[in-house]
Amino acid sequence: MILNEEQRLLRSTVADFLNREAPIEALRFLRDKEQALAWEPALWQGLCELGAPAVAQPEQAGGLGFGAMGMGALMIEAGRRLSASPLVSSAIFAQAVIRLCGNATQGDRLSPGLMSGENVATVACQEGTHFQPQPTQCRRDADQLSGRKTMVLDAGSADYLLVTARDQNGALCIGRLACDAAGVTITPHRFMDGRQYATVELIDALVDEWLQGEQIAVGFQRALDETTIMLSAEMLGGSRELLERTLAYLQEREQFDVKIGTFQALQHRIAEAYCQLELAAASVYSALSAIDADSDALSEHASRAKALTGDIYQHLSNEAVQMHGGMGVTDEMDIGLFLKRSRVCNQLWGDSAFHKDRFAALRGY
């Protein structure tokens, strides 16, 4: 990853902070709580004090001006430590949706709260068991929304929702409404990665406002692509951590009186995984620069980054378990936490199969 001086400094500051405040034990703590919590308030507060939710935005918009590359570097560090926070749901996805689907007034009014972290918002766009880019059953009727959304990140702890729906003409619209608005039922649950997701039921729920940008469908696609790329950066961080932990174990564990890392069967498997990891990494980095360059090919970049990181995260997590032997299937080892996180990430905004299909369509075949 090629970063400028400031971005490198940002990366090491964030890494230090996360090592201190959000190591993997923090995720275990969150996971083992009785109630499904989305994040530790103290961690989120610390991230906000660092300015994490404003990292990507340009300075004239009140951000820190590190660009998508800076935010990507941050997400890689978060992925290495499985840090749970509303960075993806609110700071990345909700901010992008407001910026790209709202009008200027809405942006000016809503963005500062998300950038400071004072407000947390989440986007409800997934329906059913597999991601579909267009809502099929959530409907707009005048100023009301009805439908059911699944896998809504952090909704049990957020302030407001941005809900995708179809209006009477079949066009995409996005309503903003408070999480405690009448007609909204949020059922939080914990997925196996220890984090909180929610099912959101809307029955004639009155929205506070509709996002009023001029090109909502185009803007929403772009917001999704940007978010998918940022999630891919997180997945890359997780994959790198798995590779490093497994390499360390191969150099330490002895059987038949030798380090198991001397076995060629294992060397070849890990070397091959490393090749795939670097291909995925190169795809993520170029996708991040594609955001910064406002590229026309962003969707293609997003699909490639997500499919390649999805495949390698899943593969490396399986290999890591196997190469850790019996220890790999114990909860005491962190490997299992990455294994589970990889599967959850795969389902967010399209799994590898979805993105390969979309990539082919974008390439015109």
Next chain:
Amino acid sequence: MTERDLFRQEVREWLEAHCPVSQRQPIIREEQIWAGSRVAFSSEEAKAWFEAMRDRGWTAPTWPTEYGGGGLDTEQARVLEQEMIRLGCRPPLYDMGLWMLGPALLNFGSEAQKTTHIPRIVRGETRWAQGYSEPGAGSDLASLTTRAVDDGDHFIVSGTKIWTTRADVADWIFCLVRTDPDAPKRKGISFLLIDMHSAGITTRPIALISGESEFCQTFFDEVRVPKNNLVGALNQGWEVAKELLKHERKLMATMETITEKIDVGLVELAKSRLPMTDAGHLANTDLRTRMAEHLMQADALNDLNELIYGGMKTGQFDPAIPLTLKYIGTREQQRKDELMLEILGVDGLSMTSGKPDLDRMVRNWAYNKAHTIAGGTSEIQLNIIARRGLGLPE
């Protein structure tokens, strides 16, 4: 305009002026310009293009001008490469000396060796072959047994080399020979330049599965080689060989730029030959997914190359990454060949149909099987990645 922009503009104008339109078509094997005393041109325009590039030293853009090279820095060479790709210019010259020996000679050669050989390589006057592998020394290259015995101011060389590319038409060969049979394997090897016109050398072409015979077995029967043809110190040939192998691997990772470039646009090929759905998608969803996987990897490989280039400039660079390129590049080349064959169906089952484009594609499919073997097999590459790149123990 920056200096680099000015250079780009100059290069662009020069190429526009000197590269005939016929030399901007994808290259086919029969029209490649191979160096040497038997150099042949497919047309007057091919000759003109070669000579223009040769006279600017751009057959070897980064080599020093004192030896006839282009004297460009890496940045400028990259601009030249980009502009040649943009215009579709054919490579002006093909030669193992250009790709492999030259860089090693510039590094390890004596002044006399450089002044003798480098300008002739740049000018395409000598064709070089590589004498590394032997029938008994493939992946275990260091176990080679071709002997060079000290005989005063000469070595007497006896033994045999295999996979010597077109040794039957080569002018010179660079060889690894054993000069100390009692030393540990890698310590008793020297690097020797041998004139192929010397007495005692015979060659025998090897027929390949692609129907071609690019490779030969070369036999040395008490061949006298002057001692000043020794490159590097006596018994230090392994160091030279390693340096040279790096260039070979780099080359093979970007094989497409030098092997014949029939642009097998997989997508176009599939769309023109296979059923599509109403939505304009390939009806064969399994093939469609596997094509997407290959195309993604190919794009990612380009990004990885860019990253290495950018990383070298800024010092943000994991030295393990370049070790992966040969493994990945050759794997994806073969994956593409297999996809292409699958798309062709019955039309992909002949190398002698008489339809040149088709025959070439099928021959390449077979020929490219060598890519994961030559220059260090994929398995050797994985060993290197694991041990040198990832630090796993031997």
